[in-house]
Amino acid sequence: MNWNRLTDVAQLEEIKEESHQHPVLLFKHSTRCSISATTLRRLERDWNEQEVGNLKPYYLDLIAYRPISNKIAEEFDVWHESPQAILIRNGESVFDASHYDVTFDAIKEQVAS
Template identity: 60%
Template sequence: MNWNKLQDNAQLDQIRNESAEQPVLIFKHSTRCSISSTALSRMERNWSDAAGIKPYYLDLIAFRSVSNQVAEDFGVPHQSPQVLLIQNGECVYDASHFDISFDALKQQVVSA
């Protein structure tokens, strides 16, 4: 799995634009949380590029302001860990903690 690092608020406009062409995943990860590490590991083990989703990784400890902007821009209350699926500039799916699963994410791409 090849993560794209999300480290700057300006990248959120890029993500909105990219999401018009393909679904985009934002994975908000806390490097201080064992649940977050488990969710990240599960996502990486089950990931398939064949789903056509572009993945972004956000270290929310190092880039707290970006994490806050993600919550504001996409209208999703902050959780950690958390995934957001962005399509056509909007968050069409989000999950947190042990509800994070690649299979659930794939199903949302098909239905969105």
């Protein structure tokens, strides 16, 4: 799995634009949380690019970049949680999940719909 790092709040506008061409996944990860670490490892282990097509995954270390995490909650109208996966399509959040509900199968299902 090749993560794209989310390190600048300005990237959110680019992600919104990009999501009009293909779906985008934002994964918010807390480096201080064992549930987040487990969820990240499971997602990376199960990831299969052929099954999600052109979905582009972004990784946010929300401890290092908390202002970006806050802006994501505001911009995409999602409650902040960690770990959290948010699927962006056409500039809007169309799916979000947190904790152990973040699974490759759940993401794959949403990408296919």
